[in-house]
Amino acid sequence: MAFLEIQHLWKEYGDQVVLEQLNKQVAKGDFITIVGASGCGKTTFLNLLLGTEQPTRGRITLNGAPLKPEPNAERGIVFQRYSVFPHLTALENVIIARELEKSPVLGRLFGKAKKAARTEAETLLDAVGLGHAKTKYPHELSGGMQQRLALAQSLIKKPAILLLDEPFGALDPGIRADMHNLVLQLWHEHQLTIFMITHDLKEGFHLGTRLWVFDKDRYDPQAPGAFGAQITYDLDVSQKDRAQLEHIIHHHSQPTEEVQASLA
Numbered sequence: 001m002a003f004l005e006i007q008h009l010w011k012e013y014g015d016q017v018v019l020e021q022l023n024k025q026v027a028k029g030d031f032i033t034i035v036g037a038s039g040c041g042k043t044t045f046l047n048l049l050l051g052t053e054q055p056t057r058g059r060i061t062l063n064g065a066p067l068k069p070e071p072n073a074e075r076g077i078v079f080q081r082y083s084v085f086p087h088l089t090a091l092e093n094v095i096i097a098r099e100l101e102k103s104p105v106l107g108r109l110f111g112k113a114k115k116a117a118r119t120e121a122e123t124l125l126d127a128v129g130l131g132h133a134k135t136k137y138p139h140e141l142s143g144g145m146q147q148r149l150a151l152a153q154s155l156i157k158k159p160a161i162l163l164l165d166e167p168f169g170a171l172d173p174g175i176r177a178d179m180h181n182l183v184l185q186l187w188h189e190h191q192l193t194i195f196m197i198t199h200d201l202k203e204g205f206h207l208g209t210r211l212w213v214f215d216k217d218r219y220d221p222q223a224p225g226a227f228g229a230q231i232t233y234d235l236d237v238s239q240k241d242r243a244q245l246e247h248i249i250h251h252h253s254q255p256t257e258e259v260q261a262s263l264a
């Protein structure tokens with residue numbers, strides 16, 4: 001049985017077909033990077049995995065059981081725009097992620113449980129390189145530091161699956177390289193299965209073990225919403241090889257200037 005299985009998955013909004021007939025199996029520990037033209041349904045797909053959106057048809061199973069129809073601790077997400085609480089310090093931001101999970105109504109933990117959450121939050125902040133910034137507020141942190149904080153917030157819930165929606169899109173190249181190393185380290189240490197959307201094909205190739213291209217096989221200019229995107233390429237990129245990257249770019253049906261530039 002596959003760890004995660006996507007079966008005949010469709011997503012439509014009204015008469016707009018966004019995703020069409022996706023079928024995939026994902027093994028535990030896969031690091032799947034996702035590229036595709038703007039608006040082709042990548043975030044919608046992540047929302048289906050997270051449980052904030054439901055398929056129109058088909059289903060996703062995790063260890064053989066249908067995914068719970070709402071977000072829960074088994075799936076964590078980090079967006080491009082920072083999702084941290086502005087009025088809490090870095091440490092409090094991580095602790096509250098645990099509190100909201102364990103005590104969704106009160107949003108508070110007490111005594112031993114609170115102490116344990118604090119210790120875990122401190123360890124995670126050290127792990128993401130924010131050990132020196134525990135008492136700082138988000139506005140006092142750089143973009144890269146805020147994304148590190150968002151990662152720590154997700155990881156304290158011990159997700160099996162981490163969903164990353166262009167988490168480094170807004171960061172400078174140097175900071176991005178540091179974040180790549182951090183994500184690879186966390187993926188390994190926490191034995192995560194990761195789905196990550198990126199606009200940077202080179203980044204997808206560098207980080208992933210599989211690279212998925214979302215694209216429309218069929219397009220009707222008279223009815224742009226009639227056909228949805230499919231996963232047109234599922235490439236094993238675990239063995240990094242520049243020739244393979246050239247191949248992907250060559251066969252990508254809509255090679256954008258951005259993609260070409262990323263090779264330069």
Ligand SMILES: Nc1ncnc2c1ncn2[C@@H]1O[C@H](COP(=O)(O)OP(=O)(O)OP(=O)(O)O)[C@@H](O)[C@H]1O
Pocket residue numbers: 013018036037038039040041042043044045
């Ligand atoms: N809640 C919604 N209601 C109606 N249409 C939606 C909704 N969410 C997304 N869409 C539509 O679905 C399509 C896919 O959107 P989505 O955000 O998944 O694309 P994307 O590939 O992530 O784009 P980008 O790369 O620009 O972020 C778009 O045409 C969008 O307008």
